[in-house]
Amino acid sequence: MKTGIFLCECGGNISNTIDLENVKKHLEKNDENVVVKINSHMCSGAGQKMLIEEAKKHGLEKIVVSACSPHFHEKTFQGAMKKADLNPYVLEIANLREHCSWIHKDIPDVATEKAKDIVGAAKAKAELDFDLEEKKMKLGDEVLVIGGGIAGIQTSLDLADSGKKVTLVEKLPTLGGNMAILTKTFPTEDCSACIISPKMAAVLDHPGITLYTNSEIEDIAGHRLHFEAKVIIHPRYIKDTIDMDQCLICNKCKEVCPVSQPNFWEQGIMNREAIYIPAPHAIPYKYLIDSESCLHFVDGSCNKCEEVCPQQVIDFDQKEERINIAVDSIVVATGYDIFDATRKPVFGYEKYENVVTALEMERIVDHIVEAEPPRKVGKRVAFVQCVGSRDKQVGNEYCSRVCCMYSIKLASLLKQSKPETDIYIFYTDIRAFGKGYEEYYKRAQNMGIKFIRGKPSHFTEDKETKQVMVTVEDTLSRDIIETEFDLVVLANGMELSKSSDIIADSLKLAKSDDGFFKEAHPKYKPVDTLVEGVFLAGTAQGPKDIPDTVTQASAAAARVIATLAQGEVPLDPILAFVHTDICDGCEKCLEACPPKAISMNNDGKAEINEALCLGCGSCIASCPLEAIDLNYFTNDQLYAEVEASLKLKKDNEKRIVVFADNNTTYRLIDACGVRKMKYTNYARVFRIPSGSRITPNLIQFAFKKGADAVFIGDSPAKSSRFEWANNVTKDNIGIVQNKFKELKIDSSRLIFSQFTAGDLMKFINEINQLAEKIDALKPISEDTKDQLFPTKE
Amino acid sequence: MAKKIKLNDKNTEFYEKIVELSGEQVALCDQCGTCSGGCPFVEEMDITPSQIMRLVMLGQKSVMDSKTMWICASCFTCTVRCPRELDVSKVSEALRQTKLRTAIDEISIEDISKEEAKKLPTIAVVGNFRKFTG
Numbered sequence: 001m002k003t004g005i006f007l008c009e010c011g012g013n014i015s016n017t018i019d020l021e022n023v024k025k026h027l028e029k030n031d032e033n034v035v036v037k038i039n040s041h042m043c044s045g046a047g048q049k050m051l052i053e054e055a056k057k058h059g060l061e062k063i064v065v066s067a068c069s070p071h072f073h074e075k076t077f078q079g080a081m082k083k084a085d086l087n088p089y090v091l092e093i094a095n096l097r098e099h100c101s102w103i104h105k106d107i108p109d110v111a112t113e114k115a116k117d118i119v120g121a122a123k124a125k126a127e128l129d130f131d132l133e134e135k136k137m138k139l140g141d142e143v144l145v146i147g148g149g150i151a152g153i154q155t156s157l158d159l160a161d162s163g164k165k166v167t168l169v170e171k172l173p174t175l176g177g178n179m180a181i182l183t184k185t186f187p188t189e190d191c192s193a194c195i196i197s198p199k200m201a202a203v204l205d206h207p208g209i210t211l212y213t214n215s216e217i218e219d220i221a222g223h224r225l226h227f228e229a230k231v232i233i234h235p236r237y238i239k240d241t242i243d244m245d246q247c248l249i250c251n252k253c254k255e256v257c258p259v260s261q262p263n264f265w266e267q268g269i270m271n272r273e274a275i276y277i278p279a280p281h282a283i284p285y286k287y288l289i290d291s292e293s294c295l296h297f298v299d300g301s302c303n304k305c306e307e308v309c310p311q312q313v314i315d316f317d318q319k320e321e322r323i324n325i326a327v328d329s330i331v332v333a334t335g336y337d338i339f340d341a342t343r344k345p346v347f348g349y350e351k352y353e354n355v356v357t358a359l360e361m362e363r364i365v366d367h368i369v370e371a372e373p374p375r376k377v378g379k380r381v382a383f384v385q386c387v388g389s390r391d392k393q394v395g396n397e398y399c400s401r402v403c404c405m406y407s408i409k410l411a412s413l414l415k416q417s418k419p420e421t422d423i424y425i426f427y428t429d430i431r432a433f434g435k436g437y438e439e440y441y442k443r444a445q446n447m448g449i450k451f452i453r454g455k456p457s458h459f460t461e462d463k464e465t466k467q468v469m470v471t472v473e474d475t476l477s478r479d480i481i482e483t484e485f486d487l488v489v490l491a492n493g494m495e496l497s498k499s500s501d502i503i504a505d506s507l508k509l510a511k512s513d514d515g516f517f518k519e520a521h522p523k524y525k526p527v528d529t530l531v532e533g534v535f536l537a538g539t540a541q542g543p544k545d546i547p548d549t550v551t552q553a554s555a556a557a558a559r560v561i562a563t564l565a566q567g568e569v570p571l572d573p574i575l576a577f578v579h580t581d582i583c584d585g586c587e588k589c590l591e592a593c594p595p596k597a598i599s600m601n602n603d604g605k606a607e608i609n610e611a612l613c614l615g616c617g618s619c620i621a622s623c624p625l626e627a628i629d630l631n632y633f634t635n636d637q638l639y640a641e642v643e644a645s646l647k648l649k650k651d652n653e654k655r656i657v658v659f660a661d662n663n664t665t666y667r668l669i670d671a672c673g674v675r676k677m678k679y680t681n682y683a684r685v686f687r688i689p690s691g692s693r694i695t696p697n698l699i700q701f702a703f704k705k706g707a708d709a710v711f712i713g714d715s716p717a718k719s720s721r722f723e724w725a726n727n728v729t730k731d732n733i734g735i736v737q738n739k740f741k742e743l744k745i746d747s748s749r750l751i752f753s754q755f756t757a758g759d760l761m762k763f764i765n766e767i768n769q770l771a772e773k774i775d776a777l778k779p780i781s782e783d784t785k786d787q788l789f790p791t792k793e
Numbered sequence: 794m795a796k797k798i799k800l801n802d803k804n805t806e807f808y809e810k811i812v813e814l815s816g817e818q819v820a821l822c823d824q825c826g827t828c829s830g831g832c833p834f835v836e837e838m839d840i841t842p843s844q845i846m847r848l849v850m851l852g853q854k855s856v857m858d859s860k861t862m863w864i865c866a867s868c869f870t871c872t873v874r875c876p877r878e879l880d881v882s883k884v885s886e887a888l889r890q891t892k893l894r895t896a897i898d899e900i901s902i903e904d905i906s907k908e909e910a911k912k913l914p915t916i917a918v919v920g921n922f923r924k925f926t927g
Contacts, residue, residue, distance in 0.1 A: 346874065386825070391876040428825040457830030457874055473826030473841055480835055 003126055004035045004060035005119065006051055008042035008067035010097055017101040019112045023066075026116050027123070034123070035060060043073045048080040055084035062126040066094035066119045069670040070687065087131035089573065089632055094122035098673030099685050110681050117645045117684055124644035128637045132573035137225065137611065139564050141165055142327040144229055146217055146503060149177020150546060151538025151553040152333035153199050158557035159331075160208030164564070167325050168203060169231055171499055173214040174265075174282035175200040177335055181265060181359055183366035185546055186409040187440030193281050200283035213284060216499070218322070220330070220506040221596055223721075225533035225569060226611045227507075229325045235318035236288035247287060247313045249277075253305035254287075261293045267360045269367075269375050275305050275314075289314075329560045332503055332517060332529075333537040333553065336494040339388025339396070347387060347490055348459040354378075354468050354487050355459070358403065361410050361489045368417045377414065377421065378486020382470055383407040384456050385427040389493030389543075398514045400493030400543040404431045407491045408444045415447050423449045424485075426456050426472055434545060452481065459488065494543040507531055508723050516542045527556045530721070535559050574632045574689065575613040576620070578606045582627035592622035594724040616722040617693030621732050626697075633689060638698055645684045646706040654774055656767065657707040658685040659694050663721065665713030665755050665763070672760050679764045680771035682708070690714060690721075691752065692728035696735040699750065700789035708774040709749045711767060716754040726754065743784050748773055804852025811849050815887035821877050822846040828871030828881045837864050842871055842881050849884060862888045 005027055009015035015038075024036045035058045039047045042065055054060065063086065065077050070093040078088035096115050104111035141164045145156045148170030156166045174180070180200075182192035203209050218230040238247055257273035265279040266272075274294035277287055295302035296316055306314040338359055341349035348355045356364065367373045385407060389400040404427065411423045430451065432441040445451065458471035467484040474481050496516045504511060509529055512518040517540050520528035527535050537556040538549040576597070585604035592598075597612035598619060606628060617630045626635050642657060649655055660666040666687050672679065688694065691714035699710050712733070717723045733752050740747055753766055786792070812819055822843070829841035838861040840848075848856035862885045871881035900921065910918065 386876070390823075392878040393874075393876060428823060453824075454826035454830065455876070457827040471830045473829035473835075473843060475824050475826040475829075475843055478829075478841055478844055480829060480841070 001062065001127065002033050002035060002058055002060050003031075003062040003064065003123060004037070004051070004054055004058065005064045005066065005123060006042055006047075006054075007036065007038045007119070008047065008065065008096075009038065009040045010068060010101075011040055014067070014096050014101045017105050017108050017111050018096060018115045019108070020115075022112055023115050023119060027119065042067050043076055048076070048083075051077070051080050052084040055086060060084075060086075061090065062129055063091045064094055064119065064122045064126050065091065066096050066115075066122065068097040069093070069095050069099075069666075069673075071667060071670060088134075089132040090126065090129040092122040092126040092129065094119045095670075095685070098670040099683075102673040102676050103678050104681055105676065106678075107681060113648065114681060114684075116648055120647065121641040121645035121684070121686070125637045125641040128634065128640055129632070132631050134573055135571045135610065136568040137571050138568050139225060139566060140328045141564055142167070142325075143329045143331065143560055143564075144169065144227065144325060144327040145331045145333060145537075147177065147333035147335050147538070147540070148172070148175040148203075148211075148213065149333060149335045149538065150179040150196060150199070151335065151540070151549050151556075152177070152331070153196070153203055154550050154553035155331045155333060155537045155557045155560075156203055156209050157199065157206065158554050159560060160206045162557070162561050164208065164561065166206075166209045167327065168209055168211050169215050169217060169229075170211075170213045171216050172264075172278065173236070173286075173288050174278040174284070175203060175211070175213065176279070176281070176283070178338075178359070179546060180279060180281065181267065181362055182406075183362045184409065184413060186405045187434075187436040189409070189413065197281045197283075200281070204283050211284070214288065217502060217506070220503070222612060223508070223531060223595060223614055224611075225328055225563070227327050227330055227533070229327065229330075231323050231325060233321040233323065235291075235320055236286065237291070237294075237315055237318050238287050238289070239313040239315045239318075240286070246311055248311055249285070249287070250310065252308045252310065253314065256304040256308050258302065258304070259293050259295060261290065266374075267357070267363045269360055269363050289316075328564055329533045329535070330507070331535045331537050331553075331556045331560060332500070332507075332509070332540050333556075334500040334503055334540045335497050336539040336543070337497045338492040339394070339400075339495055341387055341490050341492055343394055344388060344391075346457070346459065347384065348461065348468065348488070349490060352459065352461040352466070352468050352488075354461075354466055354485070355490065356487065357490055357492050358406060358410070359492070362406075365410050365413050365417075368414065377418070379420065380422045380483075380485045381411075381414065381424070381487045381489065382456070382468075382485040383411060383423070383425040383489045383491055384470075385425065385491045386455060387490040387492050388495070390428065396493060396495065396514070398493075398543065399431060401431065401433075402543060402545045403491035403493060405434070405437055405440070405545065407489070408432075408441055408449075410489065411449045412440075412444045412447060415444075415449055425449060425451050426454055426470075427451060428453070428455050434547065452476075454481070494539055496540060500540060507534055508721065509534065512542075514542065516540065527552055527559050533563060571610060572615060574615040574630065575610055576608045576615065576617070576628055576630050578608060579627045579629060580605045582625050583623075584625060584627070586624070588622045588624070589619045589628050592619045592728070594618070598628075614722060616690045616725055617688070618690070618722065618725055618728040620693060621695040621697075621728065630689070630693065633693060635695070635698070638686070638688075638693075639701055641686060642698070642702050642707075643705050645686075646702075649706045654682045654708045654771070655684060655706060656680065656682040656709045656711055656770060656774070657702045658683050658711045658713065658767070659688050659691065660685050661690050661714040661720075662687055663690075664715040664757060668713075668755050668757065668759060668763055671757075672764060675760070677760065677764055679767050682771050682774070683711075683767055690725040690729075692722065692725035692732070694729065694732060696732050696739075697789045699732070699736045700739065703745070703749070703780060704785050704788040704790075708777075708779070709751070709770050711770060712752045713755055713763070714752070716756060739788070743787055745780060745784060746777055749777070798851065798853065800851070806852070807854055808849060808852040810891065811884060811887045814890055815880070815883040817880050817883050817887075819846055819849045819879070819884060821879055822850065823877065825876060827874050827876060831870045831874050833868060833870060834864050834866060842885075845888070846879075846881065846884065849888070857888055857892045861885075862892070 081088045145168045156168045215233045220229045259274035260271045262268035263272040291297040432438045454472045454475045456472040460469045468488045510518040535556040537553040583605045597609045601607040691712045829843045865885040
């Protein structure tokens with residue numbers, strides 16, 4: 001087998017520090033089956049041409065390109081491999097520039113020796129590379145939309161109109177979300193229900209949309225354009241055949257129901273029965289029974305509705321139903337919850353009866369013109385801005401973007417219906433950023449609504465009148481205002497809905513610092529997530545008003561359509577595989593795979609589902625027989641490259657074997673190189689998919705072959721594609737540390753650390769400290785090493 | 794009458810000194826007024842706590858002529874409520890320290906007659922060494 005090794009000078013970036021002729025001689029001296037060439041720019045057309053020609057001329061079977069980081073030109077050279085009729089996965093990149101020449105400029109001799117280790121390791125790994133097939137995955141047209149608010153509705157309609165098959169899952173018994181609760185919308189003051197109701201009805205009628213209300217996502221498996229969702233459909237306790245007109249909506253059941261409960265759609269300012277239709281414009285317009293308050297479920301004392309129903313459709317025995325849905329893409333439109341004002345007790349919410357939330361005020365204002373409104377507002381009304389927004393104390397430093405405008409809207413509507421009301425809006429800054437918003441603000445000022453710049457800091461209740469005394473500094477006049485109000489309206493901010501957590505957990509979706517879902521890129525991928533095929537719509541991504549939400553919902557639909565229009569996508573072939581001749585069916589690996597990609601086949605052997613496998617390598621350590629393995633990062637390959645990199649170590653020298661996860665730590669070490677930041681020359685860096693790929697055996701093997709320390713770097717769970725990986729890594733390290741205790745090897749020789757992209761100094765400090773530490777320690781004795789894996793038996 | 798103020802290096806120097814002494818980034822204050830509204834002694838003050846923050850940000854040494862920082866009881870209500878988690882009472886303390894370090898005699902201990910001194914609580918007299926004498 002002939003291996004071609006191409007040493008790139010990088011126009012001096014490498015060759016000014018490293019004596020490449022020396023490296024070449026070293027490589028040729030030890031192996032006659034190699035062809036070693038030096039080129040000034042391997043990435044150039046001429047460099048690639050040389051690779052292709054030499055490969056054909058000498059019949060090279062494996063290729064090592066020693067140049068810059070694989071993150072710069074691995075793809076380039078993989079392209080050249082194809083032109084040389086070689087599989088792109090029998091290529092190894094030896095990273096001499098970022099990991100050697102740039103950081104050891106001042107010690108060229110040491111750098112040259114280190115270069116021999118790096119290229120030697122790459123060669124050893126390349127010799128064990130094997131062809132991998134790049135399979136394609138076909139894409140279908142099934143889309144799951146989670147959340148039936150205005151964002152989910154808009155996305156579903158856009159998708160279904162374009163021919164996609166949409167499944168829309170909504171947790172509440174009706175579509176509409178928060179928008180269906182609002183009275184009117186700013187700045188046009190058109191009725192919210194009138195805008196959203198036709199869209200809700202369109203969803204129900206659309207042949208391309210399957211709608212599940214009163215249903216929840218239990219779990220989602222899958223990671224890339226192939227997902228399987230488990231949905232729980234909660235019972236309505238009303239028989240529902242295809243002919244839904246079985247229930248005639250005669251309302252007799254409701255009339256006899258003795259229960260009275262706060263109505264969610266009315267935000268508790270009005271009550272409903274235990275058997276109810278959620279809202280006048282509910283879609284689907286169907287009754288359901290609330291099992292938490294219905295006396296039949298509470299104590300079995302009542303079945304009046306069942307007795308009175310002329311159609312006999314009440315079914316107390318209905319059970320929840322579970323269904324599985326396979327989809328190609330997912331739009332997360334799980335929306336927001338308003339900030340829970342009881343977390344800020346100083347505002348007196350739920351303590352004082354005349355302090356209400358903004359959503360409650362939406363319903364109060366909606367009923368205000370009625371002859372007998374369910375709740376009166378009184379003469380003097382105060383709006384308090386930034387409740388749970390721009391407030392570090394509750395962890396929400398962001399502006400919720402809509403509260404200024406909805407407060408102005410509610411104040412304007414109130415003033416128009418009840419001109420005698422005295423309305424004050426206490427604000428810190430008014431943010432009227434949208435189209436027509438500033439004009440709307442001015443209009444409110446023109447109506448005589450008073451804006452006072454100051455955040456109220458003190459609320460007390462008059463025990464008799466129940467008025468609320470508000471103390472606030474008018475920061476413009478610098479006077480302290482102390483006044484009673486008949487009603488205080490809190491302008492609650494937005495937080496990611498709590499029901500989103502199950503989605504975040506099962507899809508491994510990252511959240512940004514504000515607690516909302518994180519987009520793949522804030523500028524050019526604002527609706528994508530880091531999980532391919534999962535998109536964000538609406539306030540799940542961050543606070544938004546209705547126009548922005550609808551815009552983003554349509555954008556998410558467009559991104560789904562564009563993604564699925566590819567028809568098929570290549571699968572990364574770096575996946576786990578099973579040596580079926582070794583596997584004895586012990587099933588230990590099943591537990592070790594969080595994406596559940598491993599199952600047992602009919603022969604009792606483990607089998608990998610290639611659509612679900614993420615290629616993290618967490619399963620490998622779980623196999624006592626090393627029967628499960630990872631393409632391109634096999635056990636044999638890692639042993640070989642670690643051994644090769646330590647072969648030239650002299651007795652007085654030290655080595656730190658660094659396993660760096662490809663996504664973060666490896667790039668971070670590259671970045672140190674790019675910035676010419678110096679760190680210990682003991683380090684030999686190996687690229688791995690994740691820290692969890694490193695088995696206890698491999699760590700011991702590294703020490704046995706001469707490593708003085710092992711350093712494993714990985715991304716923190718929060719930002720990793722492999723959220724579980726850090727726990728696996730820690731377990732594996734624990735196994736080795738126990739062994740170390742037994743053998744009295746200093747535990748500080750084995751380090752696991754987590755890095756985010758900017759942690760350059762952290763890496764340099766930690767690796768240098770480790771170097772100092774091993775300098776101070778006595779070398780591990782040969783007797784001790786004998787007892788490390790692999791032991792002679 | 795409106796006062797004209799100049800913003801120059803001296804202002805910045807004063808501002809930076811207070812930031813350093815207090816450990817609080819005063820420029821983070823967005824003037825919401827929560828500190829003033831909650832302050833139990835605000836009615837005794839000539840300017841409000843939020844005004845103190847503002848004047849410090851503008852680097853106005855005149856802020857030290859105000860009574861506010863001496864009336865501040867360090868009850869920490871402002872600190873507890875600040876939505877930006879600024880420790881306003883630390884800024885007050887930094888101003889007091891700065892003022893005290895100017896070491897100007899406000900009163901002279903010798904001028905107090907013996908009869909008068911006998912009536913004064915010892916602790917108050919000792920406190921005066923720090924507060925009113927240079």
